[in-house]
Amino acid sequence: MFQNRAVLIKAGSLLYRNANIRDLNGIKQCAQLYSSKSGETKLLTQLTQRIKTVGPITVADYMKEVLTNPVAGYYMSKDVFGSSGDFTTSPEISQIFGELLAVWVIYEWTQLGSPERLQVVELGPGRGTLADDMLRVFKQLQHVAKDAVSLHLVEVSPKMSAMQEAKLTGAATSEGSDAETNPNMDGIPYRTAISQTGVPVSWYTHISQVPKGFSCFIAHEFFDALPVHKFQKTDKGWREVMVDIDEGDGPHHLRFVLAPGPTIASKVFTKDNEKRDHVEICPQAGVITQEMAARIEADGGMGLIVDYGHDGTKTDTIRGFKKHALHDVLSEPGTADLTADVDFSYIREMVQQRVCTFGPVNQNLFLQQMGIETRLKKLLTAQPEQHKDLISGYRMLMDPEQMGERFKMFSLMPKNRADGSPYNPAGFAIT
Secondary structure, eight states, rough: EEEEEEEEEEETEEEEEEEEEETTTTSOOOOOOOSOOOOOHHHHHHHHHHHHHHOOHHHHHHHHHHOOOOOOOOTTTSOOBBBTBBOOOHHHOOHHHHHHHHHHHHHHHHTTTSOOOOOEEEEEEETTTHHHHHHHHHHHTTHTTTOOEEEEOOOOHHHHHHHHHHHHOOOOOOOHHHHHHHHOOSSSSSEEOOOTTSSSEESSSSSSSSSSSSSEEEESSOOOEEEEEEEETTTTEEEEEOOOOOOOOSSSSSSEEEEEOOOOHHHHHOOOOOOOSOOOOOOOOHHHHHHHHHHHHHOOEEEEEEEEEESOOOOOEEEEEEEEOOOEETTSTTTTEEEEEEHHHHHHHHHTTTTTEEEEEEEEHHHHHTTHHHHHHHHHHHOOHHHHHHHHHHHHHOOIIIIIITTTEEEEEEETTTSSSSSSOOOOOOO
């Protein structure tokens, strides 16, 4: 995974020589000379200008620009989901996934005393498919939920929020419409609508803007897209991995290098007793989950995180995806998704003073305990013409080699139930 090769690390006007670089795709860089480099993009031009001015940037800064740069960010102006995009998520594969999450929300809401209001807050709602499936179940369970539910979506992409509104309301948004190209993102909320099921929907750019109140926070494949800082242990201590311009023979216009000395981030986020030689830390994940935990403690509620990740064991996980295949992290920035496994041990550490945490457990175990087989049988009976798709979707969600064990479920719950008894949420029973 490591290469012992001399590289120059630029910091200001000085040059430092270092003997370690790490390819963050998990694939060794080739030693041979390259006759040409990867393609240039509008974002690459911005990044190289910035690096020439201030020196190498952190991996977190690079990842943030690649994904959410207002002009050229990956998520900001196109539909990246589904078979025609770069990756497919569980809600896009089977309606059962969203239906069972909705059942989980209603069950835990009743266990917490069925408060008068239930704010369902989804972070990074994608196309709106998960929210749409959940709202359909809430409608079917209206005898339980009554008019308690409101939906609050945290979304920074104008394009995606327009798609979500079209999905939830059934009113198509025309391509290139003013709602997509010139949205008013300054309001709080910046967009409102009523869903086809009659539930009020509001859009925000940050979780802190969501009104206070009893809330269920849903984050499906959200935290893996947040920027991470990368650190490598050397004989001189922890050093941060940076992104610099590659004017040499490398395959791309950018390259990974090590900072010549400690950075602010390496001083704050690394630990002397860390056993791994390479770690990824996502400070933004800590901030957001602390916000969730504070609200759960103050106003009641719960949180459910669904993502691929680990419990503080993995090292180098950042990777790119384009057209459903691995894509080099530094190649043609802005054209491919970047993602890193969620470190659930870090999230647990950030919130454990305010809430109880459960998991991570494998997705297939959670769905099994929530009754996926029973729901599948009912759908097969009601929709026999969909037999092939239903079985295919079930297998993809449950197969350990596909999503079953790669995706994890992690919950944030109040310290105690409404009656004061210890908590044990549905889907997280120890087997």
